[in-house]
Amino acid sequence: xxxxxxxxxxxxxxxxxxxxxxxxxxxxxxxxxxxxxxxxxxxxxxxxxxxxxxxxxxxxxxxxxxxxxxxxxxxxxxxxxxxxxxxxxxxxxxxxxxxxxxxxxxxxxxxxxxxxxxxxxxxxxxxxxxxxxxxxxx
Numbered sequence: 001x002x003x004x005x006x007x008x009x010x011x012x013x014x015x016x017x018x019x020x021x022x023x024x025x026x027x028x029x030x031x032x033x034x035x036x037x038x039x040x041x042x043x044x045x046x047x048x049x050x051x052x053x054x055x056x057x058x059x060x061x062x063x064x065x066x067x068x069x070x071x072x073x074x075x076x077x078x079x080x081x082x083x084x085x086x087x088x089x090x091x092x093x094x095x096x097x098x099x100x101x102x103x104x105x106x107x108x109x110x111x112x113x114x115x116x117x118x119x120x121x122x123x124x125x126x127x128x129x130x131x132x133x134x135x136x137x138x
Contacts, residue, residue: 061115073100
């Protein structure tokens with residue numbers, strides 16, 4: 001959605017939508033479901049081509065070790081979904097998942113605290129030096 005703020009991207013998006021709607025106008029469909037399916041496909045194609053896929057960027061303050069724990073938790077969740085939950089293995093996986101979640105929460109809190117402290121220290125140093133511009137940018 002951020003790309004739509006750019007006027008050039010917005011114009012191309014609108015023109016491609018108009019072209020897609022114009023093309024649909026002269027096609028004959030049998031029912032509402034078929035027509036809706038084609039509209040949906042056209043909109044998805046236009047969005048992917050003009051706007052692209054959204055990148056899930058990592059937050060800069062989360063450490064690599066925390067990201068590794070998050071990946072381990074995702075893998076554990078996948079294993080839980082594939083096993084029968086009432087078996088002993090399923091219960092062990094659930095306990096492991098809960099433990100990983102608690103660990104991740106602690107680690108994220110620690111990372112965020114360290115990040116905030118770093119910014120505060122930078123602001124303090126800039127304020128001591130009388131550099132107002134750096135203070136306002138933090």
